[in-house]
Amino acid sequence: xxxxxxxxxxxxxxxxxxxxxxxxxxxxxxxxxxxxxxxxxxxxxxxxxxxxxxxxxxxxxxxxxxxxxxxxxxxxxxxxxxxxxxxxxxxxxxxxxxxxxxxxxxxxxxxxxxxxxxx
Amino acid sequence: xxxxxxxxxxxxxxxxxxxxxxxxxxxxxxxxxxxxxxxxxxxxxxxxxxxxxxxxxxxxxxxxxxxxxxxxxxxxxxxxxxxxxxxxxxxxxxxxxxxxxxxxxxxxxxxxx
Numbered sequence: 001x002x003x004x005x006x007x008x009x010x011x012x013x014x015x016x017x018x019x020x021x022x023x024x025x026x027x028x029x030x031x032x033x034x035x036x037x038x039x040x041x042x043x044x045x046x047x048x049x050x051x052x053x054x055x056x057x058x059x060x061x062x063x064x065x066x067x068x069x070x071x072x073x074x075x076x077x078x079x080x081x082x083x084x085x086x087x088x089x090x091x092x093x094x095x096x097x098x099x100x101x102x103x104x105x106x107x108x109x110x111x112x113x114x115x116x117x118x119x
Numbered sequence: 120x121x122x123x124x125x126x127x128x129x130x131x132x133x134x135x136x137x138x139x140x141x142x143x144x145x146x147x148x149x150x151x152x153x154x155x156x157x158x159x160x161x162x163x164x165x166x167x168x169x170x171x172x173x174x175x176x177x178x179x180x181x182x183x184x185x186x187x188x189x190x191x192x193x194x195x196x197x198x199x200x201x202x203x204x205x206x207x208x209x210x211x212x213x214x215x216x217x218x219x220x221x222x223x224x225x226x227x228x229x230x231x232x
Contacts, residue, residue, distance in 0.1 A: 045222075107218070
């Protein structure tokens with residue numbers, strides 16, 4: 001149980017284009033999903049927290065107009081990097097948690113990550 | 120501001136050695152402390168600690184939390200080359216009903232044969 005998938009696992013795009021990353025909870029309903037970014041040899045930095053059906057809460061310094069987050073259902077959240085630039089190249093990881101019920105309330109389950117390279 | 124600090128940042132040892140990784144934290148609304156192992160992809164869960172003084176153990180790995188000193192350690196005994204990874208410490212707090220994780224910088228552990 002508690003499987004989270006991400007798609008794509010790896011993407012290369014040209015500067016100025018937009019890229020969408022999907023995060024799905026496969027066997028539980030995720031009331032909350034989190035998006036992290038990890039630059040090489042650095043730790044995970046939380047970008048935003050999204051609750052199903054409401055607007056995402058962004059961490060300080062993260063541009064909400066550049067990183068669009070949609071959490072339209074209890075099993076799917078998407079992160080769209082708009083007008084991507086080389087400095088957006090990073091490893092993007094989502095996690096999902098549930099407020100109540102299984103698998104374990106409040107704990108975060110991580111997806112496998114998406115490596116974005118902007119050329 | 121919530122903060123998690125790990126030490127050392129990097130550690131190189133020989134196979135068979137025992138290592139101790141450190142994590143200190145300053146967090147409001149502390150709920151739990153978690154250890155993860157990260158190889159080339161997303162972190163994989165190792166331990167969650169909520170109470171002081173109770174050791175959690177899984178094979179050659181063990182961890183303990185000191186909530187008074189705001190500190191945790193992760194021990195790995197009889198290390199193997201497969202233990203080479205980045206070990207991340209994260210502290211969980213509840214913020215407006217949602218769990219929030221703050222990660223430390225990680226300790227990059229290299230086990231040489």
